[in-house]
Amino acid sequence: MPKLNFTPLPKDQVRLLQNGHPDADGNTPERHISDGDGNACRFCLAEIAEGDEYLIVAHRPFTTRQPYSEQGPIFLHAEECAAYEDLQTLPEMYRQRAGLLLRGYDENERIVYGTGQTVRPDQIEVAAQKILATKEVRFVHARSATNNCYQFRIEPMHEE
Template identity: 50%
Template sequence: MPLRYQPMPSDLAARYRRLEPDAYGLAPERHVSDGQGMPCRHCLANIAAGDPYLILAYRPFPELQPYAETGPIFLHAEECTAYAGADVPPILTTSRDYLLRGYSANDRIVYGSGAVTAVEDVTTRAGELLEQTDIAYVHVRSARNNCYQCRIERA
Protein backbone atom coordinates (compact mmCIF):
# COMPACT_ATOMS: atom_id res chain seq x y z
CA MET A 1 0.00 0.00 0.00
CA PRO A 2 1.42 3.44 -0.89
CA LEU A 3 1.92 5.60 2.20
CA ARG A 4 2.24 9.33 2.84
CA TYR A 5 4.31 10.59 5.79
CA GLN A 6 2.72 13.81 7.05
CA PRO A 7 4.72 16.47 8.91
CA MET A 8 3.32 19.20 11.13
CA PRO A 9 1.24 21.57 8.97
CA SER A 10 3.28 24.47 7.56
CA ASP A 11 0.84 27.13 8.76
CA LEU A 12 1.15 25.82 12.31
CA ALA A 13 4.96 25.65 12.10
CA ALA A 14 4.97 29.29 10.93
CA ARG A 15 2.85 30.31 13.93
CA TYR A 16 5.25 28.63 16.33
CA ARG A 17 8.21 30.31 14.62
CA ARG A 18 6.51 33.64 15.35
CA LEU A 19 6.50 32.42 18.98
CA GLU A 20 2.73 32.20 19.13
CA PRO A 21 1.40 30.01 21.97
CA ASP A 22 1.78 26.25 21.82
CA ALA A 23 -0.76 23.63 22.94
CA TYR A 24 -0.29 24.74 26.57
CA GLY A 25 -0.62 28.43 25.78
CA LEU A 26 3.12 29.07 26.22
CA ALA A 27 5.62 30.64 23.85
CA PRO A 28 7.99 28.08 22.31
CA GLU A 29 11.46 27.98 23.89
CA ARG A 30 14.40 28.86 21.61
CA HIS A 31 17.68 26.89 21.83
CA VAL A 32 20.74 25.98 19.73
CA SER A 33 21.16 22.37 18.60
CA ASP A 34 24.11 20.24 19.58
CA GLY A 35 23.20 18.00 16.63
CA GLN A 36 22.17 15.05 18.80
CA GLY A 37 18.65 13.68 18.44
CA MET A 38 16.59 16.81 17.78
CA PRO A 39 14.22 15.85 14.96
CA CYS A 40 12.22 18.67 13.38
CA ARG A 41 8.54 17.73 13.01
CA HIS A 42 8.15 19.92 9.91
CA CYS A 43 10.97 18.80 7.59
CA LEU A 44 11.21 15.43 9.39
CA ALA A 45 15.02 15.63 9.50
CA ASN A 46 17.43 16.08 12.39
CA ILE A 47 18.32 19.66 13.36
CA ALA A 48 22.03 20.18 12.64
CA ALA A 49 24.54 21.27 15.27
CA GLY A 50 24.60 25.04 15.64
CA ASP A 51 21.12 25.56 14.17
CA PRO A 52 18.49 27.31 16.29
CA TYR A 53 15.43 25.28 17.21
CA LEU A 54 12.26 25.53 19.24
CA ILE A 55 10.87 23.23 21.93
CA LEU A 56 7.11 23.39 22.35
CA ALA A 57 4.06 21.43 23.45
CA TYR A 58 2.32 19.91 20.43
CA ARG A 59 -1.11 18.31 20.12
CA PRO A 60 -1.44 16.65 16.68
CA PHE A 61 -5.24 16.59 16.87
CA PRO A 62 -7.80 19.14 15.65
CA GLU A 63 -9.54 19.56 19.00
CA LEU A 64 -9.40 18.62 22.66
CA GLN A 65 -10.81 15.21 23.53
CA PRO A 66 -9.75 12.36 25.82
CA TYR A 67 -7.34 10.79 23.30
CA ALA A 68 -5.69 14.04 22.16
CA GLU A 69 -2.19 13.49 23.56
CA THR A 70 0.07 16.52 23.94
CA GLY A 71 3.82 16.40 24.32
CA PRO A 72 7.15 18.06 23.62
CA ILE A 73 8.55 18.35 20.11
CA PHE A 74 11.41 20.09 18.31
CA LEU A 75 11.04 22.45 15.34
CA HIS A 76 13.63 24.34 13.28
CA ALA A 77 13.47 27.95 14.50
CA GLU A 78 14.11 29.13 10.93
CA GLU A 79 11.88 28.19 8.01
CA CYS A 80 12.41 24.73 6.56
CA THR A 81 10.66 22.85 3.77
CA ALA A 82 7.85 20.55 4.86
CA TYR A 83 8.59 16.89 4.23
CA ALA A 84 6.71 15.73 1.15
CA GLY A 85 8.34 12.43 0.23
CA ALA A 86 6.79 9.00 -0.06
CA ASP A 87 9.85 7.32 1.45
CA VAL A 88 10.49 6.86 5.15
CA PRO A 89 11.60 10.28 6.43
CA PRO A 90 15.04 10.73 8.00
CA ILE A 91 13.69 11.08 11.56
CA LEU A 92 12.29 7.53 11.37
CA THR A 93 15.72 6.01 10.78
CA THR A 94 17.45 7.12 13.97
CA SER A 95 16.03 4.70 16.54
CA ARG A 96 15.86 0.93 16.69
CA ASP A 97 12.08 1.00 17.12
CA TYR A 98 9.00 3.22 17.28
CA LEU A 99 5.50 3.06 18.71
CA LEU A 100 2.86 2.91 15.97
CA ARG A 101 -0.79 3.43 16.84
CA GLY A 102 -3.91 3.60 14.67
CA TYR A 103 -6.61 6.28 15.01
CA SER A 104 -10.18 6.37 13.73
CA ALA A 105 -11.66 9.12 11.54
CA ASN A 106 -12.95 10.81 14.71
CA ASP A 107 -9.38 10.93 16.14
CA ARG A 108 -9.81 8.17 18.73
CA ILE A 109 -7.27 5.42 19.39
CA VAL A 110 -8.25 2.13 17.79
CA TYR A 111 -7.66 -0.29 20.64
CA GLY A 112 -5.32 -3.15 19.87
CA SER A 113 -3.50 -1.20 17.14
CA GLY A 114 -0.58 0.09 19.21
CA ALA A 115 2.71 -1.77 19.09
CA VAL A 116 6.41 -1.06 19.44
CA THR A 117 7.74 -1.77 15.96
CA ALA A 118 11.31 -2.36 14.76
CA VAL A 119 12.54 0.45 12.50
CA GLU A 120 12.85 -1.89 9.52
CA ASP A 121 9.18 -2.92 9.94
CA VAL A 122 7.60 0.56 10.26
CA THR A 123 6.38 0.72 6.64
CA THR A 124 4.97 -2.81 6.71
CA ARG A 125 3.22 -2.31 10.05
CA ALA A 126 1.76 1.05 9.02
CA GLY A 127 0.44 -0.54 5.82
CA GLU A 128 -1.15 -3.39 7.78
CA LEU A 129 -2.85 -0.94 10.14
CA LEU A 130 -4.13 1.20 7.28
CA GLU A 131 -5.66 -1.86 5.61
CA GLN A 132 -8.13 -1.91 8.50
CA THR A 133 -11.27 0.06 7.62
CA ASP A 134 -11.62 1.50 11.13
CA ILE A 135 -8.13 3.08 11.02
CA ALA A 136 -7.92 6.46 9.25
CA TYR A 137 -4.29 7.24 10.05
CA VAL A 138 -1.31 6.12 12.13
CA HIS A 139 0.82 8.10 14.56
CA VAL A 140 4.49 7.28 14.94
CA ARG A 141 5.90 8.02 18.39
CA SER A 142 9.15 7.44 20.21
CA ALA A 143 9.11 3.98 21.78
CA ARG A 144 10.97 5.32 24.81
CA ASN A 145 9.61 8.79 25.48
CA ASN A 146 6.27 8.65 23.59
CA CYS A 147 7.16 11.86 21.68
CA TYR A 148 5.15 12.37 18.51
CA GLN A 149 7.21 11.92 15.31
CA CYS A 150 4.79 12.11 12.37
CA ARG A 151 1.51 10.88 10.93
CA ILE A 152 1.18 8.20 8.26
CA GLU A 153 -1.78 8.10 5.88
CA ARG A 154 -2.84 6.20 2.80
CA ALA A 155 -1.33 7.87 -0.29
Protein backbone atom coordinates in the same frame (compact mmCIF):
# COMPACT_ATOMS: atom_id res chain seq x y z
CA MET B 1 -1.89 -2.88 0.94
CA PRO B 2 -2.33 0.90 0.63
CA LYS B 3 0.57 3.11 -0.38
CA LEU B 4 1.59 5.49 2.40
CA ASN B 5 2.07 9.20 2.98
CA PHE B 6 4.47 10.24 5.76
CA THR B 7 3.03 13.63 6.69
CA PRO B 8 4.87 16.38 8.59
CA LEU B 9 3.16 19.09 10.61
CA PRO B 10 1.10 21.56 8.57
CA LYS B 11 3.07 24.55 7.30
CA ASP B 12 0.66 27.14 8.71
CA GLN B 13 1.02 25.74 12.25
CA VAL B 14 4.80 25.57 11.99
CA ARG B 15 5.21 29.11 10.66
CA LEU B 16 3.05 30.49 13.49
CA LEU B 17 5.25 28.76 16.07
CA GLN B 18 8.45 29.87 14.33
CA ASN B 19 7.10 33.43 14.53
CA GLY B 20 6.55 33.22 18.28
CA HIS B 21 2.87 32.37 18.49
CA PRO B 22 1.81 30.39 21.57
CA ASP B 23 1.98 26.60 21.59
CA ALA B 24 -0.75 24.16 22.69
CA ASP B 25 -0.21 25.23 26.31
CA GLY B 26 -0.40 28.92 25.46
CA ASN B 27 3.34 29.39 26.04
CA THR B 28 5.85 31.12 23.80
CA PRO B 29 8.07 28.50 22.09
CA GLU B 30 11.32 27.87 23.98
CA ARG B 31 14.51 28.61 22.02
CA HIS B 32 17.56 26.36 22.38
CA ILE B 33 20.79 25.50 20.54
CA SER B 34 21.07 21.94 19.26
CA ASP B 35 23.88 19.70 20.44
CA GLY B 36 23.21 17.58 17.34
CA ASP B 37 22.06 14.61 19.40
CA GLY B 38 18.64 13.51 18.21
CA ASN B 39 16.52 16.64 17.92
CA ALA B 40 14.15 15.91 15.05
CA CYS B 41 12.29 18.77 13.37
CA ARG B 42 8.66 17.71 12.89
CA PHE B 43 8.32 19.82 9.74
CA CYS B 44 11.32 18.92 7.57
CA LEU B 45 11.57 15.51 9.31
CA ALA B 46 15.34 15.82 9.59
CA GLU B 47 17.79 16.17 12.46
CA ILE B 48 18.47 19.67 13.73
CA ALA B 49 22.20 20.13 13.22
CA GLU B 50 24.61 20.87 16.03
CA GLY B 51 24.75 24.62 16.65
CA ASP B 52 21.39 25.33 14.98
CA GLU B 53 18.70 27.10 16.95
CA TYR B 54 15.51 25.13 17.56
CA LEU B 55 12.19 25.44 19.34
CA ILE B 56 10.63 23.20 21.96
CA VAL B 57 6.84 23.50 21.93
CA ALA B 58 3.86 21.71 23.41
CA HIS B 59 1.95 20.13 20.53
CA ARG B 60 -1.40 18.37 20.24
CA PRO B 61 -1.61 16.63 16.83
CA PHE B 62 -5.40 16.48 16.86
CA THR B 63 -8.19 18.78 15.68
CA THR B 64 -10.44 18.05 18.67
CA ARG B 65 -10.00 18.09 22.43
CA GLN B 66 -11.08 14.80 23.94
CA PRO B 67 -9.59 12.14 26.22
CA TYR B 68 -7.43 10.64 23.43
CA SER B 69 -5.97 13.89 22.13
CA GLU B 70 -2.53 13.56 23.70
CA GLN B 71 -0.21 16.51 23.94
CA GLY B 72 3.54 16.57 24.37
CA PRO B 73 6.82 18.24 23.49
CA ILE B 74 8.17 18.43 19.95
CA PHE B 75 11.11 20.15 18.25
CA LEU B 76 11.13 22.50 15.27
CA HIS B 77 13.87 24.45 13.55
CA ALA B 78 13.71 28.01 14.91
CA GLU B 79 14.27 29.40 11.42
CA GLU B 80 12.08 28.52 8.45
CA CYS B 81 12.93 25.18 6.88
CA ALA B 82 11.38 23.39 3.93
CA ALA B 83 8.58 20.89 4.54
CA TYR B 84 9.35 17.22 4.08
CA GLU B 85 8.27 16.62 0.48
CA ASP B 86 8.99 12.99 -0.39
CA LEU B 87 5.76 11.93 1.32
CA GLN B 88 5.77 8.37 -0.04
CA THR B 89 9.21 7.62 1.47
CA LEU B 90 9.95 7.05 5.13
CA PRO B 91 12.20 9.95 6.20
CA GLU B 92 15.82 8.83 6.26
CA MET B 93 16.46 9.86 9.85
CA TYR B 94 13.85 7.38 11.09
CA ARG B 95 15.68 4.52 9.38
CA GLN B 96 18.46 5.13 11.92
CA ARG B 97 16.27 5.01 15.04
CA ALA B 98 15.97 1.99 17.30
CA GLY B 99 12.23 1.95 16.65
CA LEU B 100 8.97 3.85 16.66
CA LEU B 101 5.65 3.40 18.37
CA LEU B 102 2.84 3.21 15.81
CA ARG B 103 -0.78 3.66 16.83
CA GLY B 104 -3.98 3.76 14.75
CA TYR B 105 -6.77 6.33 15.18
CA ASP B 106 -10.34 6.37 13.93
CA GLU B 107 -12.30 9.15 12.20
CA ASN B 108 -13.02 10.71 15.62
CA GLU B 109 -9.29 10.84 16.43
CA ARG B 110 -9.61 8.12 19.05
CA ILE B 111 -7.15 5.27 19.51
CA VAL B 112 -8.20 2.04 17.87
CA TYR B 113 -7.27 -0.48 20.55
CA GLY B 114 -5.05 -3.34 19.47
CA THR B 115 -3.19 -1.27 16.86
CA GLY B 116 -0.39 0.09 19.04
CA GLN B 117 3.00 -1.50 18.54
CA THR B 118 6.67 -0.68 18.74
CA VAL B 119 8.48 -1.56 15.52
CA ARG B 120 12.03 -1.50 14.17
CA PRO B 121 12.77 0.85 11.27
CA ASP B 122 12.67 -1.95 8.70
CA GLN B 123 9.14 -2.85 9.88
CA ILE B 124 7.55 0.63 9.93
CA GLU B 125 6.03 0.59 6.45
CA VAL B 126 4.58 -2.93 6.62
CA ALA B 127 3.26 -2.39 10.16
CA ALA B 128 1.65 0.94 9.18
CA GLN B 129 0.00 -0.67 6.16
CA LYS B 130 -1.44 -3.44 8.35
CA ILE B 131 -2.72 -0.92 10.90
CA LEU B 132 -4.32 1.17 8.14
CA ALA B 133 -5.99 -1.98 6.78
CA THR B 134 -7.93 -2.22 10.06
CA LYS B 135 -11.52 -1.22 9.29
CA GLU B 136 -11.83 1.67 11.78
CA VAL B 137 -8.37 3.18 11.30
CA ARG B 138 -8.10 6.43 9.32
CA PHE B 139 -4.51 7.43 10.20
CA VAL B 140 -1.49 6.33 12.23
CA HIS B 141 0.74 8.33 14.53
CA ALA B 142 4.44 7.55 14.64
CA ARG B 143 5.82 8.37 18.08
CA SER B 144 9.09 7.94 19.90
CA ALA B 145 9.35 4.37 21.19
CA THR B 146 11.12 5.60 24.32
CA ASN B 147 9.48 8.95 25.14
CA ASN B 148 6.11 8.79 23.29
CA CYS B 149 6.78 12.15 21.57
CA TYR B 150 4.84 12.71 18.36
CA GLN B 151 7.00 12.36 15.21
CA PHE B 152 4.73 12.37 12.13
CA ARG B 153 1.43 11.11 10.76
CA ILE B 154 1.03 8.19 8.37
CA GLU B 155 -1.97 8.14 6.06
CA PRO B 156 -3.02 6.05 3.11
CA MET B 157 -2.02 7.75 -0.13
CA HIS B 158 -5.12 8.91 -1.94
CA GLU B 159 -5.08 8.30 -5.69
CA GLU B 160 -6.40 11.21 -7.72
